[in-house]
Amino acid sequence: MSSSAYSGLDRVPCNVKKVxxxxxxxxxxxxxxxxxxxxxxxxxxxxxxxxxxILPIYLKYLSTKYFCDLGRSLHVISEEGIERRWAKRHExxxxxxxxxxxxxxxxxxxxxxxxxxxSEILPAAWCRQLSKLxxxxxxxxxxxxxxxIQADLQxxxxxxxxxxxxxxxxxxxxxxxIDEAPLASASIxxxxxxxxxxxxxxxxxxxxxxxxxxxxxVQHHDVQALMGADLRNMxxxxxxxxxxxxxxxxxxxxxxxxxxxxxxxxxREARLMATIRGRLQDAGLCCRDQPAAASSTSGxxxxxxxxxxxxxxxxxxPIKELSTDGILVQQRISGTPFKVVLQSCQxxxxxxxxxxxxxxxxxxxxxxxxxxxxxxDFLGHQGVEGMEGSSTAHAHxxxxxxxxxxxxxxxxxxxxxxHGAGGxxxxxxxxxxxxxxxxxxxxxxxxxxxxxxxxxHQLLMxxxxxxxxxxxxxxxxxxxxxxxxxxxxxxxxxxxxCCVMSEQE
Numbered sequence: 416m417s418s419s420a421y422s423g424l425d426r427v428p429c430n431v432k433k434v435x436x437x438x439x440x441x442x443x444x445x446x447x448x449x450x451x452x453x454x455x456x457x458x459x460x461x462x463x464x465x466x467x468x469i470l471p472i473y474l475k476y477l478s479t480k481y482f483c484d485l486g487r488s489l490h491v492i493s494e495e496g497i498e499r500r501w502a503k504r505h506e507x508x509x510x511x512x513x514x515x516x517x518x519x520x521x522x523x524x525x526x527x528x529x530x531x532x533x534s535e536i537l538p539a540a541w542c543r544q545l546s547k548l549x550x551x552x553x554x555x556x557x558x559x560x561x562x563x564i565q566a567d568l569q570x571x572x573x574x575x576x577x578x579x580x581x582x583x584x585x586x587x588x589x590x591x592x593i594d595e596a597p598l599a600s601a602s603i604x605x606x607x608x609x610x611x612x613x614x615x616x617x618x619x620x621x622x623x624x625x626x627x628x629x630x631x632x633v634q635h636h637d638v639q640a641l642m643g644a645d646l647r648n649m650x651x652x653x654x655x656x657x658x659x660x661x662x663x664x665x666x667x668x669x670x671x672x673x674x675x676x677x678x679x680x681x682x683r684e685a686r687l688m689a690t691i692r693g694r695l696q697d698a699g700l701c702c703r704d705q706p707a708a709a710s711s712t713s714g715x716x717x718x719x720x721x722x723x724x725x726x727x728x729x730x731x732x733p734i735k736e737l738s739t740d741g742i743l744v745q746q747r748i749s750g751t752p753f754k755v756v757l758q759s760c761q762x763x764x765x766x767x768x769x770x771x772x773x774x775x776x777x778x779x780x781x782x783x784x785x786x787x788x789x790x791x792d793f794l795g796h797q798g799v800e801g802m803e804g805s806s807t808a809h810a811h812x813x814x815x816x817x818x819x820x821x822x823x824x825x826x827x828x829x830x831x832x833x834h835g836a837g838g839x840x841x842x843x844x845x846x847x848x849x850x851x852x853x854x855x856x857x858x859x860x861x862x863x864x865x866x867x868x869x870x871x872h873q874l875l876m877x878x879x880x881x882x883x884x885x886x887x888x889x890x891x892x893x894x895x896x897x898x899x900x901x902x903x904x905x906x907x908x909x910x911x912x913c914c915v916m917s918e919q920e
Contacts, residue, residue: 461641462648465523468515469652472508476656479504502540509544516548521638522645524548524602525678526671532893533667549754549895554600555635560607561586563633564593567742572735573618589615589737593631603678603911604634608747618736624704625732625746632681632743639679646672674890678911681743685733687887688745688910692730694885700877702726702904727870728877729898729906748906750898756860757894763857866903874905886916 483500486492492500516527530537531545568574568585581588591612597605611619611627650672653664677683695701703726731746738744874897881888889896891912898906 461519461521461644465515465519465648465652468519472511472515473656475511476504476508502538505538505540509538509541512541513544513547516545521641522602522675523649524552525675526645526649526668528602529671529675530664530667532891536663536667548602549893552600552602552605554597554605557595560597560605560633561593563636564631564742567633567739568737570739571737571742573737588612591627598630602635603638604632604681607631607633609744619734623732623734628747629734629744630731630747632745634679634681634741636741642676642679646675674912674914680740681911682735682738682740684910684913685735685738685743685745687913688730688733689735691881691885691887691889691910691913692732694887695728695730695877695880696726698877698880698884700726700873700880701728701730704732727867727873727904729900729904731906731908748898748900750900750904750906751863753894753897753899756863756899759856759860763854763860767854767857863899867899867905868903870899870903870905874907877907882916886918888914888916890914 479500483492483497487494487497513527516523527545527548531542531548534542565584565586568589569582574582574585577585586593589612591610594608597607599606607630609629609631611629616623616627646668649668650665653668657663657665692701696703729748731748733743733745878888878892889907889910889912891909896907896909898908900906
C-alpha cells in the first residue's frame with residue numbers, strides 16, 4: 416500500500432512540483448503564524464474569525480440594497496417587489512447569522528438569544544431563526560461542572576463556616592444526589608437537578624420549607640472571560656452595519672452592554688429574585704410557601720365576590736446561604752415551558768394544514784384558527800376561550816418537564832404527543848391516525864392553556880405591579896422563562912435580567 420502511494424507521488428509531473436514546492440514553505444508558515452496569533456492574541460483572532468463570517472452576509476445585504484435602490488429610482492420595481500426582495504434577503508441572512516453564531520459560540524449565543532426577543536426592531540425571519548439558539552447550547556462535561564460546583568460552594572456564606580476535611584467535599588456532604596445530565600443548558604450557565612442531604616436541611620433549618628429537591632445553576636466561568644472582547648466586537652459590527660440594514664443593531668448592543676454583564680452575578684440574581692418574590696407575595700399575586708388549594712386550579716374567581724383571587728404566580732425561593740456570584744441554588748418547580756406549548760401548537764397546525772384541514776374555518780367549533788398566529792401574539796386569548804366551547808375533550812397535553820432556565824434539554828421529548836383515543840374523531844373523518852394525533856396534540860396544548868387562563872391574567876397584573884408600582888421588574892419575559900404547572904399556575908424563572916426604573920421613568 417505504501418509503495419503504491421510513493422509511486423503515485425513519483426508520477427506527479429515535474430512542472431507541477433516546481434510550481435507548488437516553493438509555496439509549501441509559505442503555507443506552513445502562514446499556518447504556524449495563525450496558530451501563534453490564536454494563542455498569543457486570542458481576542459484579535461476571535462474578532463478576525465467573526466469578521467470573516469460577517470463580511471459575506473454584509474455583501475449580500477449591500478447587493479440587495481443597491482438593486483432595490485436602483486430599481487426604485489428607475490421605476491422598474493414596485494414597492495411590493497422591493498418588500499419581497501428584502502423578505503427573501505432577511506430569510507437567507509437570518510440563516511447565515513444563525514450558523515455564524517452557532518459556530519463562533521461564546522457570548523454571541525447570548526446576543527442571539529436576546530436579539531430573538533426584539534421583534535419590534537428585527538425582522539420576523541431573524542427572530543424566528545435566532546430563537547433556535549434557546550435550544551442549541553451544548554452542556555459542559557460533568558467533571559468540569561462538578562469542580563465548579565465544589566469551588567463555588569466553598570465560597571458560599573454557609574461554605575465559609577465549614578472547616579476541616581468536610582470543606583473539600585461539600586458537594587458530597589450537602590447533596591444526596593446531583594443529576595449529571597443537566598435539566599437545561601444555556602450560553603452562560605447550565606442547571607442540574609439535585610436532592611439536598613438531611614445534614615444540609617438541618618443547617619438551613621426553618622428558613623427552608625420546600626423539601627429536599629432543588630436545582631443548581633452553575634456558571635460557565637470561561638464565557639465571562641470572553642465577554643469583554645465579544646461585546647466590544649459586537650459594537651463594532653453594529654456600527655459597521657448601521658447604515659446598511661433596514662433596522663438597527665446598535666440599540667440592541669447598547670442594551671446588552673448595560674444589562675448582560677449583570678447576569679454573571681448570581682448573588683445579585685438571588686437577591687432580586689427574593690425581593691420581587693416578597694413584593695408580589697405582599698401584593699397577593701405570588702404564591703407563598705404553601706401549595707395552591709385544589710379549588711383554585713380553575714383560575715381567578717369571577718362574579719361580584721369581594722374575595723381576592725388566590726395567587727397563581729410561583730417564583731422559586733433562592734437559598735442565599737449557598738449562592739455566590741457563580742452558583743445559584745433554588746427551589747425546584749415543575750411544569751411545561753410556554754415555549755414547548757407554542758412549539759406543540761405550531762407542529763400540530765403544520766400537520767393539519769399539510770393534510771388539507773382549514774384551521775381558520777374550524778375556529779368556530781374548536782378554536783383552532785386563532786392558534787395560527789399564536790407565536791406572533793404570544794398567547795391568543797380567543798384560542799383559549801375556544802377550548803371551552805369544544806365538544807370533544809382531549810388529554811394529549813405536552814409531557815410535563817422540569818425547568819429552571821430559558822432553555823430546556825427536554826424540549827423535543829416534551830413536545831411529542833402522547834397517542835391515545837383523543838384524536839379518534841379526526842381519524843374517523845378520513846385524515847388518518849397521524850391527523851388524529853395532531854388534533855389531539857393541538858387540543859391538549861389548548862387545554863393546558865385554558866387551565867392557566869386565570870394565571871395569565873395574574874401574570875399581566877404582576878408585570879404591571881412590578882413596573883408601575885415597585886419599579887423593579889423581571890426583564891426577560893420570553894416563553895422559555897414561563898412554566899405552566901399541572902394545576903394551572905404559572906412559574907416565573909430566570910431573574911438574571913432585572914431592571915430598576917427611576918422615578919422619572
